[in-house]
Amino acid sequence: MTRTIAGKMSMSRYLQLVRQRTSTLGISQLLAIGFGLAIVLMLTASTYAVIQIALIADQVDDLIHKNHTKSTLAYSVKDSLNASARSMRNVLFLTVAKEINQELFAVSRAEQTAQDILDRFKQMAGSDQERKAFQEVISARDEYAPKLAAYLKLIRDGEIEQARDLALPDIVPVQQRYLDSLDRLIQQEAGGMESTGRAVLETAGSTRVIVLALAIGATFLAILVGIFVSRRITRPLVQAIDAAKRIATGDLTVQLRKTTGGETGALTQALAEMIDSLVHIVSDVRRASQNMSRSAGEIAQGNQDLSTRTESQASSLEETAATVEELTSTVKQNADNARQANQLASSASDVATRGGTVMQQVVETMATINESAKRIADITSVIDGIAFQTNILALNAAVEAARAGEQGRGFAVVASEVRGLAQRSADAAKQIKELIADSIEKAKAGSRLVDQAGGTIEDVVVSARHVTDIIGEIAAAGEEQRTGIEQVNRAVAQIDQITQQNAALVEEAAAAAQTMHEQANELIQVVSVFRVSEHVPDGAAYRKPMLPMFEFEKSAA
Known part of the structure; x- marks a missing residue:
């Protein structure tokens, strides 16, 4: 009995030794x-x-x-x-x-x-x-x-x-x-x-x-x-x-261990490495999808804010257009009055009292013009600030589109167009500001002349010729103001058109961001089919550097 047990033990050890020697x-x-x-x-x-x-x-x-x-x-x-x-x-x-x-x-x-x-x-x-x-x-x-x-x-x-x-x-x-x-x-x-x-x-x-x-x-x-x-x-x-x-059902928690050498061991090792690669790829895709979903949500929120600001800018531009239109009418009336004053200068001595009244009206009108010019300057500053903020938002949108990769390419084009429109708005606002500054200076000059005319109203009869010359200059200045105001009006109309276009682009960008957000959520749902371990290291340490999206498509084509 003892010999039989010893023989079985020695045979078992021999078989174990044979397995160890032949496992490789x-x-x-x-x-x-x-x-x-x-x-x-x-x-x-x-x-x-x-x-x-x-x-x-x-x-x-x-x-x-x-x-x-x-x-x-x-x-x-x-x-x-x-x-x-x-x-x-x-x-x-x-x-x-x-x-x-x-x-x-x-x-x-x-x-x-x-x-x-x-x-x-x-x-x-x-x-x-x-x-x-x-x-x-x-x-x-x-x-x-x-x-x-x-x-x-x-x-x-x-x-x-x-x-x-x-x-x-x-x-x-x-x-x-x-x-x-x-x-x-x-x-x-x-x-x-x-x-x-x-x-x-x-x-x-x-x-x-x-x-x-x-x-x-x-x-x-x-x-x-x-x-x-x-x-x-x-x-x-x-x-x-x-x-x-198990992998076909989405279970990536399967663990394989290499028990033998040779071809079957190499097959097991290759399958284990493939599972590890799939785990890291799925984890990376899941994290990227979540990040892209959050980024798309932030972009959508930013576009909503931009849309609100664009609508506010459009309302301000409408008010500015109305003011400019009123200023145009005032300047035109001032020019007509200057022409009438030039025609009546020959009879200034007969209508001195009436001329004093007219001069008083001129003073008030010039004050109104000065005030309107200041308001236009303030509105122009507001337009300039809006263009600056629009430019900043376009830059941010371009950065977010670059992060989004292929999904944000269309949004990058929209952001580029918004940035171009903002730049054009800034340039137009700058031109308006320069024209308003020039109008203010001219209005101030007119005011000074009117003050001098009021101061010397008693000498109108004596200085009728001089008054006629001054009225002629005032008429010329009024004509220039009218021309400048018309330019301002056209610039404001152009800014209004650009603002409308910006609003449309912002709506498109918002729609694109929403679409990207929905696609990111769909990608998260797709990836959620796979089950991976909760403790999976960052896949960046296990994978090779990936090509950019456009290079990958080019190579695939």
């Missing part, structure tokens, strides 16, 4: 190692089988060409000896010389054949037991040969009775020992053939068992390698498929 190997390397071992086992089995078959072939060759041949030779010697014995017995019963000679020739031939066979067998004798048995045969033959020669001599000499009575009893025991030695040699060869046959059978049996064991081992090893490799492939693939399904 690729699929192709594992397949190469597994099938390489199987091929080595098959080659070992094949090589062993070939060697054993060659050994069996050698043993069978020895059995057929050596043991069987030597046994056949031994039987041939025995047959020759038996043939010789028969001829020797036949001679004793024959009386015809020819027949006797034939039997003697047969004995000689049998003995010669036996001698040739023994010489051949001597060359083939291999083992010590064979040589010992063969030596016994040779010793028996050496003992038998003299007896046979003496027997044959008596027969040739015609002493048949002596050969029968004396030689034959002596030769028969020796011949029997000769036959017994041959039988022992035959038994030795039969035993050799039997042992060789058993060795062939044992070699064939052991070869069959070992080759079968190697084939089973190679098959078992191939099965183990197939199971191991399939697990190495399927486990990471199942993990990757599960992660892909």
Whole structure:
């Protein structure tokens, strides 16, 4: 029991060590190692089988060409000896010389054949037991040969009775020992053939068992390698498929860990890096969408404020236009009065009192003109301030449009147009201011002249010609004022038109900002499908610098 537990523990440690050693190997390397071992086992089995078959072939060759041949030779010697014995017995019963000679020739031939066979067998004798048995045969033959020669001599000499009575009893025991030695040699060869046959059978049996064991081992090893490799492939693939399904549902909280090396480990590592990149991209898009939504809201609010201010500016411009129109009428009336004063200057002495009254009216009118000029200057300052604020808002809108990227391109164009209109408004206001300043200066000059005329009204009659000249100058100045006021009127009308255009552009910008705000909210809704971890670091540290929006579109085109 203790040995079984220890064996299981050692096998478990061995399998764990094998997993650790093979965890960094690729699929192709594992397949190469597994099938390489199987091929080595098959080659070992094949090589062993070939060697054993060659050994069996050698043993069978020895059995057929050596043991069987030597046994056949031994039987041939025995047959020759038996043939010789028969001829020797036949001679004793024959009386015809020819027949006797034939039997003697047969004995000689049998003995010669036996001698040739023994010489051949001597060359083939291999083992010590064979040589010992063969030596016994040779010793028996050496003992038998003299007896046979003496027997044959008596027969040739015609002493048949002596050969029968004396030689034959002596030769028969020796011949029997000769036959017994041959039988022992035959038994030795039969035993050799039997042992060789058993060795062939044992070699064939052991070869069959070992080759079968190697084939089973190679098959078992191939099965183990197939199971191991399939697990190495399927486990990471199942993990990757599960992660892909969770990613398809928007769940980016899946965690993958690399458990093996090779191709499956590289696949797991690449999928984990892709998930990390998706997490950072989604987090960045979500943060950018929220920032863009807030920026779009601020832009929309700014545009609303700008629209309100533009409407206020339009109302102020309408009031300014009405004032300028009134000033135009006053200046025109002043010019008509100056012309009438020039016509009546010749009769100034007759209408001095009336002229004093008229001069008093002129003084009041000039005061009114001066006051109107100051109001126009104030209105012009207001227009200048509005143009300055419009320019600032256009700059801010351009900055926000640049931040918004592709979504704010149209708004950038609108902001540029607003800025241009604001610049034109500022230039027109500057020109109006200069004209008003000039009108004020001229009004002041007129006032001074009127004051001088009032001061010297008693000298009107005396200075009628001088008054006529002064009235002419006043008429000319009134004409210039009328021209200047008309220019101011046209400038105010232009400013009013520009203000209306600004209002329309501001409304378009507000609509564009609202659209961008809605699109940002839609993008937030789209990104909210993905679930990411709450503690995700800023993706700027993990991603490469992105191209600007217009460069990306250009490259995509």
